[in-house]
Amino acid sequence: MNLLSGKMTKKGQITIPKEIRDKFDLNEGDQFKIFVQDDEVKLKPFKKKKLSQAIGKIISNEAIDIKKMRQYVHEEAAKDILSEENKNE
Numbered sequence: 001m002n003l004l005s006g007k008m009t010k011k012g013q014i015t016i017p018k019e020i021r022d023k024f025d026l027n028e029g030d031q032f033k034i035f036v037q038d039d040e041v042k043l044k045p046f047k048k049k050k051l052s053q054a055i056g057k058i059i060s061n062e063a064i065d066i067k068k069m070r071q072y073v074h075e076e077a078a079k080d081i082l083s084e085e086n087k088n089e
Helices: 018-023 051-055 066-087
Strands: 031-037 040-046
Touching: none
Parallel strands: none
Antiparallel strands: 031 040
């Protein structure tokens, strides 16, 4: 890929070139983790899982236990966050 550039507005917003958005399937509203390392700034997309993906593992024929569902979703989110942080160390 060729060197691509974006431009920062006075509000600090950066336009990501379409070629990069397409390559990484980036869409409006996607969030990023921002890492500062020495004199570099790195962006890493933080893709959220859909609720249906997170709870799909615990849904069965039994009644849905909301507390159990919330606990499971929190645990899975924590695992994802820790996994991402460990990759970047």
